[in-house]
Amino acid sequence: MSTRKASLTEKQAKNGTSKYVLERCASINEYYDIAFKVMLLGDSAVGKTCLLVRFKDGAFLGGNFIATVGIDFRNKVVDVDNLKVKLQIWDTAGQERFRSVTHAYYRDAQALLLLYDITSKPSFDNIRAWLTEIHEHAQKDVVIMLLGNKSDMAAERVVKTEDGEKLAKEYGVPFMETSAKTGVNVDLAFHAIGKELKHRATQQPNEPKFQIHDYIESQKHKTGCCGP
Ligand SMILES: Nc1nc2c(ncn2[C@@H]2O[C@H](COP(=O)(O)OP(=O)(O)OP(=O)(O)O)[C@@H](O)[C@H]2O)c(=O)[nH]1
Numbered sequence: 001m002s003t004r005k006a007s008l009t010e011k012q013a014k015n016g017t018s019k020y021v022l023e024r025c026a027s028i029n030e031y032y033d034i035a036f037k038v039m040l041l042g043d044s045a046v047g048k049t050c051l052l053v054r055f056k057d058g059a060f061l062g063g064n065f066i067a068t069v070g071i072d073f074r075n076k077v078v079d080v081d082n083l084k085v086k087l088q089i090w091d092t093a094g095q096e097r098f099r100s101v102t103h104a105y106y107r108d109a110q111a112l113l114l115l116y117d118i119t120s121k122p123s124f125d126n127i128r129a130w131l132t133e134i135h136e137h138a139q140k141d142v143v144i145m146l147l148g149n150k151s152d153m154a155a156e157r158v159v160k161t162e163d164g165e166k167l168a169k170e171y172g173v174p175f176m177e178t179s180a181k182t183g184v185n186v187d188l189a190f191h192a193i194g195k196e197l198k199h200r201a202t203q204q205p206n207e208p209k210f211q212i213h214d215y216i217e218s219q220k221h222k223t224g225c226c227g228p
Pocket of ligand 1: 042043044045046047048049050051061062063064065066067068069092093094095149150151152153178179180181182
């Protein structure tokens with residue numbers, strides 16, 4: 001068992017969602033048409049593991065925080081325009097001391113979800129450093145999305161939505177606020193990434209380019225997403 005797998009299982013066991021290993025084995029044989037590697041990045045405790053568990057299992061890892069050790073992945077197949085798109089999602093350790101381990105995984109990732117915590121100014125301020133690191137280690141055409149997580153914690157908010165939007169605009173990346181606790185925007189974030197990657201991989205020359213920003217905006221309005 002890898003160090004990271006043990007860590008994720010440990011997190012889930014502690015929070016009563018320990019069916020992880022069985023589910024993971026079952027999902028290995030799940031049918032798909034096309035697969036992509038997606039990585040979750042951001043400071044320690046911003047909610048990367050919780051976001052992944054919410055998307056994969058629809059559950060929230062509340063309780064004591066257990067930091068991720070190293071790296072591990074989980075698969076989820078999503079339907080995109082009648083195609084089965086497998087997202088292989090890598091959950092990385094946010095702590096500085098694991099940075100050299102995670103760098104090695106950047107290069108073949110097709111998409112990166114970069115998280116900060118809306119209740120932590122340092123985690124937001126570090127986003128520029130993360131983006132510099134990404135530009136050093138990731139593929140030039142990698143899809144990047146900025147996520148302000150823990151949007152349910154309105155009373156503790158220290159990073160305004162507009163500041164997240166402004167930063168994302170400056171770097172030309174899509175942005176949304178998510179909550180791994182309530183599930184707000186979690187599916188939308190991964191589906192938008194799946195759609196963008198699928199379109200990039202299968203697009204015909206005469207087809208209009210998929211506009212991820214427009215897609216996110218239209219879906220947000222449809223689901224009335226943006227409350228906590
Ligand atoms: N209220 C609230 N708490 C959250 C949310 N997401 C994560 N948390 C909590 O924040 C803490 C850190 O979550 P993790 O998912 O373990 O953080 P991480 O980014 O994976 O941290 P590292 O493994 O150290 O990189 C835990 O106590 C979670 O319960 C959220 O959306 N809302």
